[in-house]
Structure formats: C-alpha cells, structure tokens
Amino acid sequence: MDFRLSDEQELIRQTAARIAREVVAPRAAQLDETGEYPEDIYQVFKETGLLGLNFPEEYGGSGAGTLGLGLAVEEIAKVENACALMLLLTKLSTSAIMYAGTEEQKRKYGEGTATGAIRGAFALTEPGAGSDSANIQTRAVQDGDHYRITGTKQWISGGTVADFFLVATKTRPEAGSKGFTVFIVDRDTPGFRVGKTDRKMGVHGVPTCELIFDEARVPASQIVGKVHEGFKVIMWNLNSVRPIVAARGLGTAEGAIQYAVDYARQRQTFGKPIIEHQMIQQMIADVAMRIEASRWLTYHACQIVDEGHATREYAHYLSMAKAFASETAVEAADKALQMLGGNGYMMDHPTERFYRDARQLMIVEGSSQIQRLLIARAVADDLLNWR
Ligand SMILES: Cc1cc2nc3c(=O)[nH]c(=O)nc-3n(C[C@H](O)[C@H](O)[C@H](O)COP(=O)(O)OP(=O)(O)OC[C@H]3O[C@@H](n4cnc5c(N)ncnc54)[C@H](O)[C@@H]3O)c2cc1C
Known part of the structure; x- marks a missing residue:
C-alpha cells in the first residue's frame, strides 16, 4: 500500500x-x-x-x-x-x-x-427529469439511416460554448431505463438550437443553458454504444466523473479554509489573533479532518475509475467520494465565511463566492441524497462486507 x-x-x-x-x-x-x-x-x-x-x-x-x-x-x-x-x-x-x-x-x-480543437457538454437533465433520469422524455425516432430527436434539456453546463453534446434520449419510451440511446449531436445539426442561458447562484464563469431539439436529424453513426442500451453508457459516464466532482469539492474546501486561516492569523479580537481562540480552532480542526478524509476518498475513487471499475460493483466508492467531498466543500466554505465575520459576507473577500460555488456540488451529478441511496443499496446488497 x-x-x-x-x-x-x-x-x-x-x-x-x-x-x-x-x-x-x-x-x-x-x-x-x-x-x-x-x-x-x-x-x-x-x-x-x-x-x-x-x-x-x-x-x-x-x-x-x-x-x-x-x-x-x-x-x-x-x-x-x-x-x-x-x-x-x-x-x-x-x-x-x-x-x-x-x-x-x-x-x-x-x-x-x-487537444482543445473542440469542446463538448453532457445533456441528460430535463425539466421533468433530474434525479429520476430514467424518466426523460426526449425521443429519438428512426428515419432510415438517421434518427430524429425531439425534446428539451436544461441546465447544461458549458452548453453555450460547446461544439458537440452527449445527449440521452429514449428510443423505446415504454421501456424505462431499457429504452435509452445516447447520441453525439453536433452544434450545427439542423433542428437543434441552444436555448436560454440560466441565471444561477454561483460558478458563473461557465454558463448553463437549455438545449432544444426539434426533430434534429442525426446519423445513426452518432450513436454511442448500442441502440436501447444507453442507460449503461450514461451510468458509466456519471460514475466515472464523480471522483472529479469530488476533486472540485476537495479543492474548494482547501482553498476556502486556507484563506480563512491566513485571515485568522492577522485578525485580532480581545487582545489576540482569532486563530488562538478555541472555538475558531475547533472550526479549523473539524474542517481539516474532513478535508483529509475527502482526499483519500477522492484519490481512491479516481484510482478505481482508472482501473476500469466505474461499474455497479464499485460505484458506491465513487458515490462516497462525491457526496463526502461536496459536503466538505460546503462545510469548509461556511466555516471560512464565519471565521471572517462580517468580512466573510462582503464581496471584498472570496469566502462568499466559495460558499455559493460549493453549494452546487451537492446537487450536480447525482445529489447527496441520490449518492446515499446508492451507498445504502450497495450495503444492503453486501457489496461492502464488514463481517
Ligand atoms: C449549476 C448546475 C449545473 C448542471 N449541469 C448539468 C449538466 O451539465 N448536464 C446535465 O445533464 N444536468 C446538469 N445539471 C442538472 C443536475 O444534474 C440536476 O439538478 C440533479 O441531477 C438533480 O435533479 P433535479 O434538480 O431535477 O432535482 P430533483 O430530482 O427534482 O430532486 C429534488 C430533491 O429531491 C431529492 N430527491 C430526489 N429523488 C429522491 C429520492 N429517491 N430519495 C431522496 N431524495 C430524493 C433530491 O436529492 C433533491 O434534493 C446541473 C444542475 C445545476 C444546478
């Protein structure tokens, strides 16, 4: 080891x-x-x-x-x-x-x-389907050697600048997760357009937007994997990216608390730097423990994906990293803001930005609740065996 x-x-x-x-x-x-x-x-x-x-x-x-x-x-x-x-x-x-x-x-x-020649975005979420992704309504209907895609995707990160989109559709609407097909849709596809850009709480530098498919005509050669078997493909995509969301959480937590620690060394109350007050020290210690636990969950999760195991047997480790590191980011940003007092709430310091940005991480790529469902299911199925 x-x-x-x-x-x-x-x-x-x-x-x-x-x-x-x-x-x-x-x-x-x-x-x-x-x-x-x-x-x-x-x-x-x-x-x-x-x-x-x-x-x-x-x-x-x-x-x-x-x-x-x-x-x-x-x-x-x-x-x-x-x-x-x-x-x-x-x-x-x-x-x-x-x-x-x-x-x-x-x-x-x-x-x-x-190589940076083109860039893409991932389009699963719809107005009626987020966590319950098997319920998406975007349809792909075969038309000779093409498919016609109709539906609306929402909150797609980087959609405004993307050259291509990885899009989840249903080719067998009645079959739930067994009727999925995944397409790569180029931005210039007839019948496709980028819709409104969202107003959101944080992570402002990468806009999220709506995507509108109105009988968008896509060649069958743009299908990723097999027709009707796209749910597996989507789950692989989500599983393998969860450690990277965790890495965002880990970095956010480290950046936020380090800023607050530097501040706490300088700021004096009651005759001494606030870093010498025990209740400030407790906040720092609580976050430090969570950061180090997040680090090993995250790096281990990355390693699992690199070993080719972004599959059901190991997915709970990816979920643990994602949920724990995201929540650590929120806790660290919250504590950092508190340690700065009024300054933490002002836009002259980055703590309020860290807080707003961190909050996204508990929602995207499967919310904290969905990660817990996956972890609990794995425990119930004896995939984690502590006997
Ligand atoms: C800034 C931002 C960027 C995004 N980028 C993308 C992107 O690039 N591509 C993309 O496809 N999507 C993207 N999304 C969408 C994101 O993946 C969804 O928001 C997320 O999956 C949750 O879905 P929802 O918002 O519809 O919440 P819902 O599914 O409506 O859930 C609402 C609440 O109920 C909880 N909940 C739901 N089901 C259960 C259950 N069974 N048990 C317990 N609790 C439950 C959830 O955890 C949540 O707290 C983005 C979202 C945001 C906010």
Whole structure:
C-alpha cells in the first residue's frame, strides 16, 4: 500500500497550482461578477496540456488518467470553481465515448477534446427529469439511416460554448431505463438550437443553458454504444466523473479554509489573533479532518475509475467520494465565511463566492441524497462486507 503520488503526478499538481496562482486567481472575482466565459484561461489549459490529462496518448492526451485530472481540478478549485468545471467537462462530455464509442468517435470527439480543437457538454437533465433520469422524455425516432430527436434539456453546463453534446434520449419510451440511446449531436445539426442561458447562484464563469431539439436529424453513426442500451453508457459516464466532482469539492474546501486561516492569523479580537481562540480552532480542526478524509476518498475513487471499475460493483466508492467531498466543500466554505465575520459576507473577500460555488456540488451529478441511496443499496446488497 503506497499513498504517495508519483513524480509525474506531483508535476501535474505543481503545474496546475502555478496556473491556478498566476492565471486563474487574478481573474476569479471578475469571472464571478461578469459571468464571462474565460476563453483565455481555456487556451492556457490547452497550451499546457491540462485538457488532455484524462486521455490516452494515442488520442492526443498525456495518459495521466482520472487521478491526474483530479489533481489538476483540485488545484484550480482552490482558487476558482468555473475553471475547475471547464477541466471537468473534458471528461463529462467524452467519458462514455472513450468507453463505448467507435474508433471514429474517439478520434473526432475524444482526441478533439484532448487537444482543445473542440469542446463538448453532457445533456441528460430535463425539466421533468433530474434525479429520476430514467424518466426523460426526449425521443429519438428512426428515419432510415438517421434518427430524429425531439425534446428539451436544461441546465447544461458549458452548453453555450460547446461544439458537440452527449445527449440521452429514449428510443423505446415504454421501456424505462431499457429504452435509452445516447447520441453525439453536433452544434450545427439542423433542428437543434441552444436555448436560454440560466441565471444561477454561483460558478458563473461557465454558463448553463437549455438545449432544444426539434426533430434534429442525426446519423445513426452518432450513436454511442448500442441502440436501447444507453442507460449503461450514461451510468458509466456519471460514475466515472464523480471522483472529479469530488476533486472540485476537495479543492474548494482547501482553498476556502486556507484563506480563512491566513485571515485568522492577522485578525485580532480581545487582545489576540482569532486563530488562538478555541472555538475558531475547533472550526479549523473539524474542517481539516474532513478535508483529509475527502482526499483519500477522492484519490481512491479516481484510482478505481482508472482501473476500469466505474461499474455497479464499485460505484458506491465513487458515490462516497462525491457526496463526502461536496459536503466538505460546503462545510469548509461556511466555516471560512464565519471565521471572517462580517468580512466573510462582503464581496471584498472570496469566502462568499466559495460558499455559493460549493453549494452546487451537492446537487450536480447525482445529489447527496441520490449518492446515499446508492451507498445504502450497495450495503444492503453486501457489496461492502464488514463481517
Ligand atoms: C449549476 C448546475 C449545473 C448542471 N449541469 C448539468 C449538466 O451539465 N448536464 C446535465 O445533464 N444536468 C446538469 N445539471 C442538472 C443536475 O444534474 C440536476 O439538478 C440533479 O441531477 C438533480 O435533479 P433535479 O434538480 O431535477 O432535482 P430533483 O430530482 O427534482 O430532486 C429534488 C430533491 O429531491 C431529492 N430527491 C430526489 N429523488 C429522491 C429520492 N429517491 N430519495 C431522496 N431524495 C430524493 C433530491 O436529492 C433533491 O434534493 C446541473 C444542475 C445545476 C444546478
């Protein structure tokens, strides 16, 4: 058992930490205030190879895997969350393609994403189906060697800038999860358009938006995996990305509490720095324990995915990492804000931004409640056996 990172992983961490410090941090408050998509930072990620971390070398990446990407995401999330999401999207939009796609799909969309030539988004959620994803209403109807897709997706991260979309549809509406088919839809597909952009609480730098499919005509060659068997493909995608959401949570927690600790060393009340007050120390210690527990859950989850186990037998470990690290981010941001007192509530300090950004993590990619359902089910099925 070896808990140390390799030299290559340490290098990834240091590179991402330098970019976080020099490129992302100076723009963080502005991205939050304006909601501007940071194209310049995307280009830095492209030039420094961060976009390709999760892809094999033969597809234009560096082969650093989920753990390599997780380390980079953690470092970026220490200072800003939208840019961390930008990196996460490289996996969220392609994981299913690299798992179940054709060689042509892997070349065009996998390699295209790794090299920064194109970027994608993941479209599952609809107005009537979030947690209950088997209930989606978007239909794909066969029309010769094409399919016609009709429906509406909502809250799609990065949808406003994406060149392609990984879209969950139903080809057999009556069959529930057994009637799913997943398509790659190019942005310029006739019958497809990007709808309204959402107004949201945080993570402003990467907009979320609506996608509208009105008999969008897509070739059958754009199906990922097999017709009617797309639910498995979608679950693989969600499972394999959960450790990266966890890495966002871990980085957010570390960034928020570190800011507050630095503040607590300076701020004096009742004749001493507040870091010397025991109730402040308790907050710091509580968060520190959760951060270190999150780290090992997250890195272990990344390793599970890299070993090819984003499957039902191991999915509870991915759920644990996602739920625990997301909730740690919220707790850390909340405590950090409290430690700054009134300053924590003001926009002159990043703590209120950390708090708003962290809150998203408990909802996306399966809410905390859904992760607990999955974990409890795994325990009931004896997948975790403590006897
Ligand atoms: C900022 C943001 C970005 C997003 N980006 C994307 C994206 O890129 N692509 C995409 O497809 N989707 C995206 N989503 C959607 C996200 O995945 C859903 O919001 C999430 O799956 C929850 O679905 P819902 O919001 O419809 O909540 P609901 O499913 O309506 O759930 C409401 C509440 O009930 C709880 N609940 C539901 N079912 C159960 C149950 N069985 N037991 C106990 N509690 C339950 C939930 O945990 C939640 O607290 C995004 C959402 C947000 C907020």
